[in-house]
Amino acid sequence: RSLVPAAGGMFRLPRKLPEHIANELLLTGDPLPAQRMYDLGFVNVLCEDGKVMEEAMKLAKRVETNAPLAVFEARRVAMKTLGVTEEEAWDVSSESMPYLARTEDFREGPRAFIEKRAPRWTGKKKSKL
DSSP states (O other): OOOOOTTTHHHHHHHHSOHHHHHHHHHHOOOOOHHHHHHTTSSSOOOOTTOHHHHHHHHHHHHHTSOHHHHHHHHHHHHHTTTSOHHHHHHHHHTHHHHHHTSHHHHHHHHHHHTTSOOOOOOOSOOOO
16 A cells, blocks of 8 residues: 555546546545446446456457447547636537538438348548539
């Protein structure tokens, strides 16, 4: 217990957990049970021992059903807007729609819906307009 969470824990915990919980963990070094971490929203899913990869792959399969460029943009905006004002976040977010509107996948999603079929994402950045 003479060490500190030097791998980013000292600044990551207060960003992810309520301040008083983060301080308790940082100052005591006490571990938190998985159920408590789940209840606090620090982890998304609880699974049985040895099933973490299986659960991770289920999540990955859900993500991969979406258009890859849209997934990339959603993640980019989420990461770029951490710690900025709402006005700045809107500025960053508003860049995404015009960009995505020029992709082939932007047209494929509604087309697949109308045709009642699974979309065939290409991940191509520019559509032939």
